[in-house]
Amino acid sequence: MNELVFVGLGLNDEQGISVKGLEEIKNADSVFMENYTSLMPNFNLQRFEALCGRKVQMLERHNLEDEGGKTILQAAKIGKAVFLVPGDPFIATTHVTLRIDAEKQDIQTRIVHGTSIMSAIVSLSGLHNYKFGKTVTVPFPENWSPTPYNVIAQNKQAGLHTLCLLDLKASENQFLSINNALKILLDAEEKNKKNAVTSDTVTLGVARAGSDSPTLKADFVKGLVSFDFGQPPYSLIFPGDLHFMEVEALIAFAGAPAAFRGLSR
Amino acid sequence: MNELVFVGLGLNDEQGISVKGLEEIKNADSVFMENYTSLMPNFNLQRFEALCGRKVQMLERHNLEDEGGKTILQAAKIGKAVFLVPGDPFIATTHVTLRIDAEKQDIQTRIVHGTSIMSAIVSLSGLHNYKFGKTVTVPFPENWSPTPYNVIAQNKQAGLHTLCLLDLKASENQFLSINNALKILLDAEEKNKKNAVTSDTVTLGVARAGSDSPTLKADFVKGLVSFDFGQPPYSLIFPGDLHFMEVEALIAFAGAPAAFRGLSR
Numbered sequence: 001m002n003e004l005v006f007v008g009l010g011l012n013d014e015q016g017i018s019v020k021g022l023e024e025i026k027n028a029d030s031v032f033m034e035n036y037t038s039l040m041p042n043f044n045l046q047r048f049e050a051l052c053g054r055k056v057q058m059l060e061r062h063n064l065e066d067e068g069g070k071t072i073l074q075a076a077k078i079g080k081a082v083f084l085v086p087g088d089p090f091i092a093t094t095h096v097t098l099r100i101d102a103e104k105q106d107i108q109t110r111i112v113h114g115t116s117i118m119s120a121i122v123s124l125s126g127l128h129n130y131k132f133g134k135t136v137t138v139p140f141p142e143n144w145s146p147t148p149y150n151v152i153a154q155n156k157q158a159g160l161h162t163l164c165l166l167d168l169k170a171s172e173n174q175f176l177s178i179n180n181a182l183k184i185l186l187d188a189e190e191k192n193k194k195n196a197v198t199s200d201t202v203t204l205g206v207a208r209a210g211s212d213s214p215t216l217k218a219d220f221v222k223g224l225v226s227f228d229f230g231q232p233p234y235s236l237i238f239p240g241d242l243h244f245m246e247v248e249a250l251i252a253f254a255g256a257p258a259a260f261r262g263l264s265r
Numbered sequence: 266m267n268e269l270v271f272v273g274l275g276l277n278d279e280q281g282i283s284v285k286g287l288e289e290i291k292n293a294d295s296v297f298m299e300n301y302t303s304l305m306p307n308f309n310l311q312r313f314e315a316l317c318g319r320k321v322q323m324l325e326r327h328n329l330e331d332e333g334g335k336t337i338l339q340a341a342k343i344g345k346a347v348f349l350v351p352g353d354p355f356i357a358t359t360h361v362t363l364r365i366d367a368e369k370q371d372i373q374t375r376i377v378h379g380t381s382i383m384s385a386i387v388s389l390s391g392l393h394n395y396k397f398g399k400t401v402t403v404p405f406p407e408n409w410s411p412t413p414y415n416v417i418a419q420n421k422q423a424g425l426h427t428l429c430l431l432d433l434k435a436s437e438n439q440f441l442s443i444n445n446a447l448k449i450l451l452d453a454e455e456k457n458k459k460n461a462v463t464s465d466t467v468t469l470g471v472a473r474a475g476s477d478s479p480t481l482k483a484d485f486v487k488g489l490v491s492f493d494f495g496q497p498p499y500s501l502i503f504p505g506d507l508h509f510m511e512v513e514a515l516i517a518f519a520g521a522p523a524a525f526r527g528l529s530r
Contacts, residue, residue: 010283011378018380019287019316020280051284088380090388096514099391103517113276113475115283115353116384118394123355123378126364130402134425135395158419160399210378249361252368 004076004102006089008114009033011210012040014048017084021112025052029079032072034059037094038086038117039170039233041211056084069098076107088116120210121163121235126249127204131240133160138181138236139167140174149188152238153196159241166234175232178205182225182236197221197238202263204237204254205229218256241265269341269367271354273379274298276475277305279313282349286377290317294344297337299324302359303351303382304435304498306476321349334363341372353381385475386428386500391514392469396505398425403446403501404432405439414453417503418461424506431499440497443470447490447501462486462503467528469502469519470494483521506530 005024010016025031033056035043049056063071075081089095089111102109122129133155138148148164155162166176185197197203199222207215207229215229239246244264250256270289275281290296298321300308314321328336340346354360354376367374387394398420403413413429420427431441450462462468464487472480472494480494504511509529515521 008380010285010380013285015285015288016283018275018281018283020275020278022284023280088384088388090391091384091394093391093393093510096391096510100513100517110477111385111389113380113385113388115273115275115378115380116388119353119356119381119384120376120378123353123381124376126355126358126361128358129356129383130400133399134397134423137395154423158399212375245358245361248365252365 001080002077003080003108003110004072005080005082005110005112006095006099007082007084007112008088009040009043009084009086010114011087011117011120013042014044014051016040016115016210018112018114021114022052024112025054025082027080028054028082030075030081031056031084032059032075032081033057033084034064035086036061036171037092039168040086041208041231041233064094064098068101072098073102073105073107076102077105088114091116091118115210117209118163121206121237124206124209124214124216124253125204125237126253127161127237127239127246128243131159131161132163133158133240135163135165137165137167138176138184140176141184143167144184146188149185149192149196152185153194156196156238156240161240162238164236164238166236168233175234178207178227178229178234178236179225181234182221186221202239202260204239204250206235206237207232209235216254218250218254218260266345267342268345268373268375269337270345270347270375270377271360271364272347272349272377273353274305274308274349274351275379276352276382276385278307279309279316281305281380281475283377283379286379287317289377290319290347292345293319293347295340295346296321296349297324297340297346298322298349299329300351301326301436302357304433305351306473306496306498329359329363333366337363338367338370338372341367342370353379356381356383380475382474383428386471386502389471389474389479389481389518390469390502391518392426392502392504392511393508396426397428398423398505400428400430402430402432403441403449405441406449408432409449411453414450414457414461417450418459421461421503421505426505427503429501429503431501433498440499443472443492443494443499443501444490446499447486451486467504467525469504469515471500471502472497474500481519483515483519483525
């Protein structure tokens with residue numbers, strides 16, 4: 001059987017993978033993994049190899065992007081290759097190219113999905129999933145872009161929530177903090193005046209989504225600019241129109257001030 | 266330890282759960298499950314109980330919605346209760362109320378996330394996740410609403426993709442088909458003329474996302490109105506602006522006609 005099975009590792013640690021994913025590894029001829037497209041803060045390769053009973057070959061960015069994943073494709077031409085990817089295999093689009101190349105070379109591909117950080121954040125928040133508009137990433141200041149602010153403004157205009165992922169360089173252990181992301185967006189407000197991110201704007205900060213101890217804190221922006229969220233990774237949600245049940249969720253799960261009760265429609 | 270742990274069952278069958286989720290069951294004092302908020306077509310309770318080595322108490326909609334989940338809350342007051350939910354526990358918002366009630370009664374809550382059908386569909390499509398706008402459900406004709414058509418039109422206007430979930434009554438084995446959903450949307454086009462869903466609109470149908478054999482077919486609407494997608498459940502994606510890599514993905518993964526190559530920006 002020559003095939004390439006993309007398996008999602010899910011979130012946080014070596015136990016984020018599905019039972020199905022673990023079974024796929026057990027009868028694979030070769031097992032590859034990358035850990036650069038997303039962060040799994042508590043993942044330990046030795047423990048994972050013990051769990052699945054197999055050696056895992058770790059690949060770096062250059063193996064996939066410069067060499068086009070040829071190690072994986074070669075393995076998949078002569079047997080069943082499993083490629084392990086943090087989160088869900090294609091929520092970051094990096095590996096779509098590899099899958100297209102495999103299909104063009106008549107290698108069958110399959111996907112065993114994993115939990116994605118994006119749905120975990122939405123799920124933790126208690127906000128209504130169907131009310132989220134476009135998602136955006138807030139980059140480090142040196143890569144400043146007007147897009148995040150504009151996306152928040154557009155979504156808010158349409159009454160929609162915005163999920164903002166905050167940039168990270170996992171390999172260098174650098175993470176854009178919630179405090180700094182808010183400062184970047186407040187600066188953009190100063191210049192653009194769309195009333196999208198002011199000190200009185202409602203926002204929800206989330207740290208360590210998918211771990212055993214996430215921190216959630218909802219407040220007006222002015223209450224979050226100096227809040228200590230602890231360890232990364234971080235994200236922010238800017239709610240659009242809030243249903244009263246969403247307000248109750250923010251109060252119960254994210255310690256929002258009772259003043260939020262005046263905000264729902 | 267009195268706590269309530271919401272555990273996502275993930276997709277398709279009893280192996281969709283994460284390893285972490287399975288561990289939570291093993292040391293729980295009581296284990297509950299519901300299977301009405303989402304469809305797991307190949308889930309077998311006996312096999313699942315064998316997998317986790319525990320008896321699972323199945324709850325119906327009325328246990329949760331009319332009785333407010335009091336069986337679960339009572340169990341969580343005297344020990345560790347695990348509540349198993351298809352997909353991710355809070356992507357459908359049904360159980361947010363239960364979690365709020367638990368927190369108000371000083372029961373600690375935790376979430377072990379599962380794969381959500383929404384991220385699985387996006388992942389299968391090869392389309393860029395950050396280019397999706399608001400998601401919408403197309404209801405059965407007897408519950409007709411102008412919303413789905415309008416959401417597609419608004420997203421398209423902003424260059425964004427729309428994920429349309431198609432309505433289902435899992436307990437009655439009724440599923441809105443892709444063919445019928447397209448007819449409903451073409452009717453809405455006739456009345457509204459926003460040029461959002463015509464016979465020449467690009468679309469992607471997805472059946473059985475998360476299973477071992479999903480069917481994906483991308484084509485112009487006229488090519489999909491009579492296409493046979495096989496067994497449910499079903500969804501549709503209406504792409505907004507397409508990047509050339511997204512077009513290549515639709516050709517490689519969803520058999521899109523080569524004419525799609527003229528569409529990318």
